[in-house]
Amino acid sequence: MKIVVVGSGGREHALAYVLAKEHEVVVAPGNSALGRYFETSGKDPLGIDADLYVIGPEKPLVEGLADRLRERSRVVFGPSKDGARLEGSKAFLKDVLVAAKVPTAKHRSFSDLSEALSYVESMKPPYVIKTDGLAEGKGVLVTDNLAEAKEDIVAKMTGRSFHGAGRTVVVEEGLFGRELSLFALCDGKNAVALPAATDYKRLLDGNEGPNTGGMGAYAPLAWASDLLQEEILDTLVRPTLKELSRRGIQYRGVLYAGVIVTESGPKIIEFNVRFGDPETQVVLPRVTEGLGDLLFQCAAGEISTEPKVSPTSFLTVVLSARGYPLSTETGAEIHGLDRAMSKDGTRVFFAGTSYDPMRRGFFVSGGRVMAVTGEGDTLLEARSRAYDAISEITFEGMHFRRDIGD
Numbered sequence: 001m002k003i004v005v006v007g008s009g010g011r012e013h014a015l016a017y018v019l020a021k022e023h024e025v026v027v028a029p030g031n032s033a034l035g036r037y038f039e040t041s042g043k044d045p046l047g048i049d050a051d052l053y054v055i056g057p058e059k060p061l062v063e064g065l066a067d068r069l070r071e072r073s074r075v076v077f078g079p080s081k082d083g084a085r086l087e088g089s090k091a092f093l094k095d096v097l098v099a100a101k102v103p104t105a106k107h108r109s110f111s112d113l114s115e116a117l118s119y120v121e122s123m124k125p126p127y128v129i130k131t132d133g134l135a136e137g138k139g140v141l142v143t144d145n146l147a148e149a150k151e152d153i154v155a156k157m158t159g160r161s162f163h164g165a166g167r168t169v170v171v172e173e174g175l176f177g178r179e180l181s182l183f184a185l186c187d188g189k190n191a192v193a194l195p196a197a198t199d200y201k202r203l204l205d206g207n208e209g210p211n212t213g214g215m216g217a218y219a220p221l222a223w224a225s226d227l228l229q230e231e232i233l234d235t236l237v238r239p240t241l242k243e244l245s246r247r248g249i250q251y252r253g254v255l256y257a258g259v260i261v262t263e264s265g266p267k268i269i270e271f272n273v274r275f276g277d278p279e280t281q282v283v284l285p286r287v288t289e290g291l292g293d294l295l296f297q298c299a300a301g302e303i304s305t306e307p308k309v310s311p312t313s314f315l316t317v318v319l320s321a322r323g324y325p326l327s328t329e330t331g332a333e334i335h336g337l338d339r340a341m342s343k344d345g346t347r348v349f350f351a352g353t354s355y356d357p358m359r360r361g362f363f364v365s366g367g368r369v370m371a372v373t374g375e376g377d378t379l380l381e382a383r384s385r386a387y388d389a390i391s392e393i394t395f396e397g398m399h400f401r402r403d404i405g406d
């Protein structure tokens, strides 16, 4: 098959890496660092003929790229604009979850500032404040401090942070429990799960600092049994697909379930309409064969195979640029990549990395620069390989967490 992977980040690099083992892959647009290893194309994906289109990021999905491709009879893994509203609007997500009777945090949406402020005053900590629109995983504040919660509501609703995306806020009950990320591959009616991973959302060691898109991840999770994953499909994913279908939305793509396993069972924190980044970098390399076929089946509306997953462990650590996630400083030259990439059992997935052929070097071009991934028979081995590879890499302002997998 010829497969177009739409996007340019670490997630798309991981998708391309796994799919290219069995298929011809073009990454659109990709980036100059990816272009060293894969065919890339700056064309509109509509202008590239392929058997399957896999759309990586949420933005083109929310903007309706899947619809435009399907109008021209292309086979697409990724939801329509309607389905993508699950991630594009937290208020829509909550509406669907409530209608589908899917367990989630109690919540209310506000577009009136004074109502939001008086509601949060009536809640018990921890306070959870979210932007309604897309904010690349950075729009959530969880705090025990009421003044901070109120300040955040004001900043979001007046457009001081997240521009338009924050004008409607969702205030919700704080949930307690272990978190996991589960990728459910959906064909509109049914879903199969890839094994769960865990993600580190905060910038600093010890889960301190601001929320980011994700600073590290590992898989498998010893505590997430097959039974728990099947329960998540049954109680959280399938009812959501059914409710979407009732609304006329055939959801064909990945539903990435952000789940908290509470004392009273698994609950949805959020559904994303795309693979997680950096969880993809540890989940997909575990799929030993048939990923392309499975994505094709989802896109065509009928899943007929199960994913084949190896027991190997993967752990990834994100190297970020100075200033991320607030304001990112780009341009620094990256040293030591060749040495890091030539080590056994390690893989570097590029995100905010560019390659300059004139200067023959790699440079920082975005906030999350790359995800350095180790593989091993145990998580410990995967972990030491990832950190060992990182010890070879340097750039001005480089930051990473030292406690991934601790």
Ligand code: AMP
Pocket (backbone or CB within 6 Å): 105, 128, 130, 137, 138, 139, 140, 142, 172, 173, 174, 175, 176, 179, 201, 211, 258, 269, 270
């Ligand atoms: P989100 O972008 O919605 O995934 O939220 C980012 C992070 O905030 C999650 O991974 C959780 O750690 C935390 N979070 C979000 N909602 C809640 C909640 N209702 N209770 C506790 N923690 C939450």
Ligand code: GLY
Pocket (backbone or CB within 6 Å): 136, 137, 199, 213, 214, 272, 275, 276, 277, 278, 279
């Ligand atoms: N790693 C979290 C996300 O992709 O949103």
